[in-house]
Amino acid sequence: MSDQLFETARSLEHRLLADMIRIRVFEERCAELYGQSKIRGFLHLYIGEEAIATGVMSCLGPTDAVLATYREHGHALLRGVPAESIMSEMFGKSTGCSGGRGGSMHLFDESVRFFGGNAIVGGHLPLAVGLGLADQMLGRSDQVTVCFFGEGAMAEGEFHEALNLAALWNVPVLFCCENNRYAMGTSLQSSESQVDLALKAASYSIPAWSVDGMDVLEVHKATTKALTAIRAGGGPMFIEFQTYRFRAHSMFDPDLYRDSDEVEQWKKRDPIMTFGERLLDAGDVTSDDIDEMWAAARAETEAAVEVADAAPLESIDTLLEHVTLEASENSSPGPDTPFVDDDEVWP
Ligand SMILES: Cc1ncc(C[n+]2csc(CCOP(=O)(O)OP(=O)(O)O)c2C)c(N)n1
Ligand SMILES: [Mg+2]
Secondary structure, three states: OOHHHHHHOOOHHHHHHHHHHHHHHHHHHHHHHHHOOOOOOOOOOOOOOHHHHHHHHOOOOOOOEEEEOOOOHHHHHHHOOOHHHHHHHHOOEOOOOOOOOOHHHHOOEHHHOEEEEOOOOOOOHHHHHHHHHHHHHOOOOOOOEEEEEEHHHHHOHHHHHHHHHHHHHOOOEEEEEEEOOEEOOEEHHHOOOOOOHHHHHHOOOOOEEEEEOOOHHHHHHHHHHHHHHHHHHHOOEEEEEEOOOOOOOOOOOOOOOOOHHHHHHHHOOOHHHHHHHHHHHOOOOOHHHHHHHHHHHHHHHHHHHHHHHHOOEOOHHHOOOOOOOOOOOOOOOOOOOOOOOHHHHOO
């Protein structure tokens, strides 16, 4: 969270509301920028699901590790990846957190232990177990790895392998399932034989439970409980956060597989609006406070857009950096040996 926003966030509740608003404003602007072709390629919006990243992230310390899916702009933002670095990445600019190479789906910033932005469904669950195992083996007993994934990942092999080993090795990993009920256009009921996801996770002898993912305080409470147990050596835990995405799967999705009434019903449970109203009713915030939060979030996003717009595109000179080129079928160069002579490949 920026210093300016932190000052206005006088309590946990303020901070949670302000952070959800930051994600919403950032992503609504991303949708506009996509329409203007400033952002290209894939773009998966988290709008409607903000309470999960906000509630979970509010419980983490700087040494914890975070992994997420391709729907991760909000997670990166709250983890402390600067907004301009994220926006630059979305624009494909060299000042982006992944050097403009990754785009929306591959935000990454090791300095805040944010390990992606992972585009392969379920592919980062084994990585989370590896990070947790490293912490365990190095005796970093208070560190936790938090892994966000969609319910679609629970039908993948990696889910089973990751949970099995996590339980067997008792690694400090919190598995956070963001169950928004659809994996692209496929509903949970049509892809899972067991739709009780906590029960499914518990079959690996992992404590698992389900929480209202539209209620940021519930998310915060559940995460606090899980992290306390994990940090005390309790091993991996699993929480299913029940949620809904208000937008289509991605900007390419015509969103024809779900009823518009269903979408409208869920929008009534908008995590930002409902939490804001609760705080207003309780007298914990004023409408001026809330206006200030939206204004601060808009200022943050606009400053990020300005930086991203002005930043240079990736230089062609760096095009082959971080790229593994195959030399020949039988050669296997050592780590310090260049795979090929650049001149041979690019005459
Ligand atoms: C291994 C793999 N299979 C298929 C895809 C294509 N794909 C991209 S997103 C997606 C749906 C995933 O849904 P879910 O895990 O519920 O996450 P959500 O998008 O709902 O947040 C699929 C099938 C992929 N990226 N990786
Ligand atoms: Mg899903």
